[in-house]
Amino acid sequence: MLKNLIGSTALAAVLAIGAFGTVSAAKAEDLTVAVAGPMTGEYAAFGEQLKR
Amino acid sequence: MAVKDINAKGGVLGKQLKLEIGDDQCDPKQAVQVANDFVKKGVVFVAGHFCSGSSIPASDIYAEEGILQITPASTNTKFTDDPAAKGIKTIFRTCGRDDLQGVFDGTWLAKTYAGKNVAILDDKSAYGQGLAVDTQKNFEAAGGTVALRDTYTSKEKDFSALVSKLKDAKIDAVFIGGYHFDVGLIMRQAREQGLSADFVSGDAMNSAELWSISGPAGEGLRFSDASSALNLDSAKDVVAAFRADNYEPEGYTLSTYAAIQAWAAAAEKAGDIEGAKVADALRSGPIQTVTGELSWDAKGDLTKSTYAWYVWHEGKYAQEPLN
Known part of the structure; x- marks a missing residue:
């Protein structure tokens, strides 16, 4: 029982750290900007110009 | 490269930029999907799209979400005119x-082909049709008479019927509002069928891929585009x-770099990434970019645009001197 409790607590802690770690890395430290255009298909040559 | 350079200098408002790439294939429906995907990912700024037919429907979503959008390539007037008429200021x-x-x-x-037979064609796209209509309007206002006005379906493989029409009308010059892959093929088939008319088009001819489609038939193709920034300090x-x-x-490439630079500078100026605040900062004064000092009017259009002619010769294009 104690072993199960320790296991569950450890698992919850790992999940929590993982979740908060991911969120803080993506939301608190970065600003997400985007480039959109035709990256594939017949117009892809222009998408490449934008992506560069 | 713009994102990398900005991050190397400390990012924007002390935060590093993370870049998302969206592929719309110049398809309006896919452009809307890309826009919705960006919203889910928390994108705060979009440099894009390329085709006017994609930029316009995607802009509805960005505007609704308050995401600032700067297109480096979409020239159709509706892109800024329609949102401005609705009071939208983030485009x-x-x-x-x-x-x-x-x-x-x-x-x-009108000046170059006075008294000659000029044809105007377009591919029915937002970009091609928009450019052809505005060119025709100004051609006629300057005294020109269009000898043949026609459209074609983009991505067709056989333009022989269109070329026959041009030959029958004894056309001396053809202006085409459309993309390089169609124009390259039309020129190739025109030369094969013995049509010697001059070909003139717009900025979508500025891809090296044009020559791989046209081959030597692309010799002499003339197109208008913004004056090149390549040699600017x-x-x-x-x-x-x-x-x-x-x-x-x-x-x-450089107009996309400039779009990202402008957004970053305006966000710093505003002290905020909120679209409306960044938009106000963009309109509040000139911003230095790789393409020079840029300023925007109330609609979100550049206050100054300088055009030049470029001519294809032996597989490469070069800008003619400005008048």
Whole structure:
């Protein structure tokens, strides 16, 4: 029982750290900007110009 | 490269930029999907899209979400005119507009081919049709008479019927509002069928891929585009960095770089990433970019656009001197 409790607590802690770690890395430290255009298909040559 | 350079200098408002790439294939429905995907990912700024037919439907979503959008390439007038009429202020360009390019193209055509037979064609796309309509308007206003006005379906493989029409009408010059892959093929088939008319088009001819489609039939193709920024002092370091990476920053590369630079500078000026605040900062004064000092009017259009002619010769295109 104690072993199960320790296991569950450890698992919850790992999940929590993982979740908060991911969120803080993506939301608190970065600003997400985007480039959109035709990256594939017949117009892809222009998408490449934008992506560069 | 713009994102990398901004991050190397400390990012924006002390935060590093993370870049998302969206592929719309110039398809309006896919553009809307890309826009919705960006919203889910928390994107705060979009440099894009390329085709006017994609930029316009995607802009509805960005505007609704308050995401600032700057297109480096979409020239259709509706892109900024329609949102401005609704009071939307978060939509901008770092390229020109079809109506201004139409003045440049149309008046030149009227002067150069006075008394000759001029045809105007378009591919029915938002970009191609927009440019052809504005060019025709200005061609006629300058005294020209269109000998043949027609459209074609983009991505067709056989343009022989269209070429026959041009031959029958004894056309001396053809202006085409459309994309390079169609124009290259039309020119190839025109030369094969013995049509010697001059071909003139717009900025979508600024891809090296044109020649791979047209082959030597593309010789002499003339197109209008914004005056090149490649030789500006403001672009010197960035152009050198691209070339050191074995990439020639042709076409819309520098206008995309400028779009990202402008957003970053305006966000710093506003002290905020909220679209409306960044938009106000963009309109509040000139911003230095690789393509020079840029300013925007109330609609989000550049206050100054300078056009030039470029001519294809032996597989490469070069800008003619400005008048």
